Amino acid sequence: MERATGVNLRGLRRRNSALLLGEIRRAGGLSRIELAARSGLTQQAVSKIVPALLAAGVLTEQRQPAAGVGKPRTRLTIRADARSAIGVQLDRDEVHAVRTDLLGDVQARASIALPRGYSPAEAVSAIGECAHRLHGDGLLGIGVGALGPLDHRTGVLRDATNLPGWREVPLRDRLTEAVGLPVLLDKDSNAAAFAHGWRADGPVPATAVVLAGTGIGAGLLIDGSVYRGPRTNAGEFGHTTLAFDGPRCACGRRGCVEVLHNAAAGRGDPAEAARLLGIGLADLVQVLDLERIVLAGRAVRGAPELYRDSVAARLGELLPSPHWQRVRLDLDELGRDLVAAGAAAEVLAGFYEDAAEPG
């Protein structure tokens, strides 16, 4: 029983540490009183964790002139340069990497083109080279957003479609060995969703971040956090069927959203590609009761307004009740950095939990 209590207290401390750092980060700085009010923690709980975060060099405090006659307040801010993280997108034709500060803001970038049908060794070497170029002080680790299917808990890439030689590849462990830093592996679309959750100002609506690039995936923010499913297979929206007797898809099925969308985009018809995506997304809204869709990825970046308007038109047309089933539709603003920035933020989120731990 003793042991169970200890574990719970430690878990609580980690959760509170992440909660407090998250509130300070989003607000850009808070007094202890504001911090207690925003986080819902007692002032006593706040005062237990803040000294550890100050001692770790993660927070700084500045005196602020008192408003009126009260005691002067001190304002707590995150020391952005105290730590950094590298985030990587492993795509079908390139590695794109960023280094972020402790707030998750991108400080530097590096990219390397990959040959068609590249091997795991080529991927490891390209990611290692990017990490070498971006190396800086206080580096916590590397987050990688990769093509699925993969298992984010074991860090194993299962069977990347269109990439021969990629069956059950322990990518996380191979990278850890190659770069000598902790590595975290997630699906590219999940990292994209994480990036949007990280940047949200308040409560996160039920959101799909749709990544339409070389493939199509959807990262899902459900009940405030990324929903990956028990096998990291949630959000495989690109391989849902639009036309059961349609053209054969790389996944083996016919008429998937991805194969139809990419065929239209490939013959230079982005309007049709966007229309097909919108039809698929209306189904996704129906299944998950989505409140928000964010359109992202290379295909969208090529014709952003066209995609936004076309998807909005399909949702208006296909959802049974546009009155109460209203969906906010946004274009992603992180552009090419989206997946890499999200993967780096996943590394930072892990550190936010650990930051108040001694040593």
Ligand SMILES: [Zn+2]
């Ligand atoms: Zn498919």
